[in-house]
Amino acid sequence: MSEKVEVLKTKEMQELEAKMTMLIQTGRIDNLIDLMALISDNIEMTTSPMVEKMIHTVDNLASAGFITDNAVRYAKRETAKNEVPSLFGILKLMGDEDTRKGLSFMLNLTKGIGKQL
């Protein structure tokens, strides 16, 4: 004599089953499983040093973006505020310490690029 076994499902299990059924019927479940496997493999293969190097690159880009953003805003504001300087005016600007700091940075940057060419 066989006995019928009834499995009691929680409300959550029933809801999950309904959602899964839809995914299976529409053939999408295989794609999702592929995607999950891909993500999972990537997590398994990634190491802490890899993450640190990646983040270092992101940080460098963000820092460069921040510096450029600040400098461009400043230059725009100053340019709008003042008249286009005469040749003498430009020489006067060169007397300013921040201008010279920026200029020497730009020249060293040019040199740094030159070194790689």
Added chain:
Amino acid sequence: MKKKILIVGGGTAGTMTANNLAKKLMPEIDRDELEITLISNSKYHYYKPGAMYVAFGKSEGYEFVRDQRALLMSEINFEVEEATEISTNGNFVKTKKGKKFDYDFLVLATGCEVAPERIPGLSEAGDWFYTYEGATKLAKKFHDIKKGRVLVTVNFPKTPNIPHQCGIAPVETTMMLHDFLTERGVRDDIEIIYTYPTVAQSVTNGLFMQEPTSNVLPSIFDSLGVKHQSGFTLSKVDAKKKVAISAEGEEIEFDILMSTPPFTATKFIRESGISQALDDEGWLPTDKETLKVKGLDNVYTLGDTVDLPVSKAGGTVHNQTDVVADNIASELRHGYTSESYDGLVIAIAQMGLSCGMPLWYNYDKDVAPTPCSKLGSFVRKGFNKGIYWAAARGMV
């Protein structure tokens, strides 16, 4: 007349708020109607959670230090000055070098500091990872220990319902210690005992300051072979005998005492006369929604120096800073505040050396423990080593 916003403290809260304010108030800055000044007593900015990794030899420390100026938008005036005095009637702050900074709006963001001297014997015999110096000392001890006992103790402020700095840090470091000693191959010979005080913010006789986490911790610690005990409120340390003594009358011997020491607000705030916190702890009376200092209409505060019942953590500051910046911008433009802080804290806890647990909560909802994962640990480490600097600059 040009309006002046003054921010005191160049840590997580001061830096984020200065940048967020500059972004929000750019039209006023462009019209030369507003000036933002930040003063800090250090030329450098420290990413404080980095110290935890230093304690386990996983970082040197220099990666977590940057020039403060480099983290601020160029519109913000920055001066290295130590604030010593505040006049809320005269609307100015005075510094050690004798300089006077006037303000229309003031943001107090000087954080908190360790005060181990408040427990007899702790300064001599205890160790903590809440400063880089302490973490470096601890790293050497953890590297050398071959057998014995590491005792973890946690201390809470005397002012009711206020947490110590970074609520989850003692749990994080206990698990990191387990992994570190396992990596070194000496875990079997070293006993780790995690203790928690009887009264911990709103929880009594637990292992954590919030009930749901407190309830799951015993099974987590058991699975790691970490002994745990509640009801141990450190009150004295016998430095010679290396014995920790609790207010409940118990004594535990140790080889290393990894302690979360007492914390207070900084000296400047404690001596400002604004706080009425118990035991001269100095926490600023803070309106939980506007983040204004209670009773002072043009003074805001955020971060570790507040008396709110939320974690003293960067993940708290990240949510508070937008409220402060929005409210100041709105007050300047319209004369009223526009935002309200709901107590939101978002963070990823480092549960062991390679497992990260995302967590979030607010005034109404406690942290719901979630599973920790390798991916979570990557996000946490990525935040430590890079994303933090973008967050401090107000980029994320």
